[in-house]
Amino acid sequence: MKRIIPLFVLFLLSSAGIIAQTKISGKVIDQKKQTIPGANILIKNSYDGASSAPDGSFSFIANDTGEVTIVTSFIGYETIEKKIRLVGKDVTYNPVLKEAFNELKVVTISAGTIEASDERRTTVLKPLDIVTTAGGLGDINGALKTLPGAQQVGESAELFVRGGTGAETKTIIDGMVVNNPFYSANPDIASRGRFSPFIFKGTVFSTGGYSAQYGQAMSSVLALETNDLPDRTSSTVALSSVGVGIGHNHLWKEKGFSIGGDINYTDLSPYFALVKQAPEYTAKPQFSGGSLNFRKKTSPSGILKFYGYFNLSNFGFKTLSIDSTNGYKNLFELGNSNIYTNLTYKERLGEKWVLNVGASYSSNIDKINLSHDSITSQSDLSQGRIVISRGIGKLSIIRFGGEYQYAFDGFNIKGNVNIKDTSNHYQTLHFKSNTNIYDNYSAEFIEADIFLSQKLVLRLGGRGEYSTLMNKYVVAPRTSVSYKIGDFSTLSLAYGQFYQKPERTFLLNRQIPDYNKATHYIANIQKVDDFHTLRLEVYYKQYDNLTLNEPDSTKSNHGYGYAQGVDLFWRDKKTLKGVDYWISYTYLDTKRMYLNYLKEVTPPFAATHTATLVFKKFFTKLNLSTGFTYTYASGRPYYNPNNPVFMKDRTIDYNTLGLNCAYLRQIKKCFAVLAFAVTNVIGNDQVFGYRYSYDMQRSQAITPPAKRFFFIGLFLSFGQDRSKEVIDNNN
């Protein structure tokens, strides 16, 4: 029995756990010696541990002996483990936690780039902003024109960025170039973009210094990324003052497959009957078209996407001929057919590699009838692209790839001219010309984003381009560096060279065409938190080899110019309750020797000062979303042949106030939006330039076809809530 007693004591001791108790205490701090409250300090596989107090200190009793692992963790920090030998003596341990990798804390390359995305948490815009910005009338470019860097060129739908022409901005969908992103129009009346903002999940608007992935754009790249699989099956119906449209998107969630499409018809005749237009229309604008898309998830990380678009449109009008004294009217009739298709595939290859491939075919045919001439202009583009990227370490990435484009441009002109013969009789001379231009363009690029730390990233890249038409190989280096100077602030610098083929119309008569070239230098400082954005960007852009209208083709590439300026952007979603507003200011100083210019001057598409105020307010109780956009731009230059100083004259300043409101309502499974919008509410006079008669005696202002544009529309969306069905299928 004697022997049992010590055993029994031992048993009591062990079960009560009082063999050896060790006090472990200390303080949890981070690398900057800041204390961390609320951290969890525990001994692996045991109950023992504690949370750190507000001053970071902790203390607990450990019941284990021998070697134990102490784990310290806190949200936003990397968990650390430490092995300690407990021998019954008190232990002091001060864990130092390292901030965990966090997307928000990592610097992003921001020079020249404005992004709208839901996926990235901190972006200047959200995709919904594009639709809800007043004055934009639901047009992507209309919304982007409220951002700094963009000019207000009211006679065109194109984006004129930082002293560049509209053609210097390229639109890209899922990596594939879009040759004709706008509806065809006559040169003096703005049309709008072809693509609905609702089909894109991400928009990157680059106003300079962009990645080596993009070429053939001297000023700007608008990169759009289409939606992946939709969240649900849904149907839409749109009824508006200008047309009707229906669409359907069907989702087979369990198969990872969706197919969708829409058809729409727009006819402006009823609207033009109500709101008087300046031109005398011989055919009111009509548009009919549609789109088709499918998406297939090929694996958890792979997706195959197709998007196809087609549209037919026509319109015609007469305007008083400025050269005629007897009221003769010039005719302009345009019929357009357009197709754009895009097939892309994205897949992750192993841990580190990502593959992106794509192919696209597009074709655009414009048939134009003028009073005496008719022109058929066709442009086709076939393209293929491959991009491979590989992650290096946690953050760095290297990207490389290539693209190939086969372009066909055809111009067919038929005309009549009346000329006096030797006996002073008029004779009608018929002429015909047919020009076809083919180009094989290939490019390859490589680019690396090298993170020297979480705060400092260096992007080095280059792009080689060859066009059979130019018969020349060029190399464009690109580089940028971004440094995070605070929790929310980033400082960036960018440099790059950008080549672009001359516009297709200039290619017609050039025997030795050459690339136009721009060189960008950009400095940017940006502060973005959840509710505010402040951006300041200064830049200098050098233009070389611009196209000149020189009869001597060897001199036709000797144009030049520069652009420099300041872009400022401020957005605030917090200060005023329920209000989201932003202010953009653009200062632009640019001159160029270009086309038939007599000397280096500020071109007609550049205003020195541009400012925009966008204001949005949501009235929750009324289910009403409202907003306005006010835009000011100083007068733009125009050519007055009577002024001995070339391009000296300026138009009046441009002012416009756009309003919109939308009433939203859910009726059972139907989500309805009733939208109303009007441009130029106040009715400010807008003049985009002047045209002069051949004898310079008469001039005509280029103005919008109507002072205001009114829009009213009802959009219905029927989302079938298929959640129950999905669950049933899964079980």
Next chain:
Amino acid sequence: MKKIYTILALTSTCTFANAQNKKFVETMEHNIAIIDTTRNATVLQNEANTFERIGNAEKEEWLPSYYAAFCYVNMTYSVKGDAIDTYCDKAEAFINKADSISPNNSEIYALKAQIASARISVNPMTRGQKYGTQAGEIREQAKKLDPTNPRPYYLDGMASFYTPPMFGGGKDKAKSSYEKAIALFEIFTPASSIAPHWGKKSTEYFLKKCDEK
């Protein structure tokens, strides 16, 4: 003599196992009582840590991880913006751990749905549809796994209550979900003293609010 040793050895393991289980249940009961009555972020953080520690020792139990996730999802209501996502990420890690220990558990699905709903508040305009749909689907799964669980219905009510009528929510819709939840709370008996039992008081509170004009 041998007998005594054997008995002693047997009782020792038995007592030890019982003590261990008793310690688990008592510790859980103590900490669940704390989170039943508070939404204070500091307290919740400490409780989340405690549940994490219990889960660290009791590897076969799903409840410690479940309650750790519960603490983190409730902490999202005291922060704004991106911090919500950070807490949701943490909650999701714990609930997935619970899910791997106890698969097809209605309570775990209910909490998963609550995490998805919490993510909406980062930006309701842009996230409403995606996470709203997701949360709704997970709640349906929770109902299917246990039709007597009142919590998915309570969460249905919360989703409707905080969704404007124009987006398919509203108090009327919320009310019918809360009524269903109340009816189930009346007959619902938690499997144990530490099994999930939260939500009844909130349901009663919000049901009253639905009738306020």
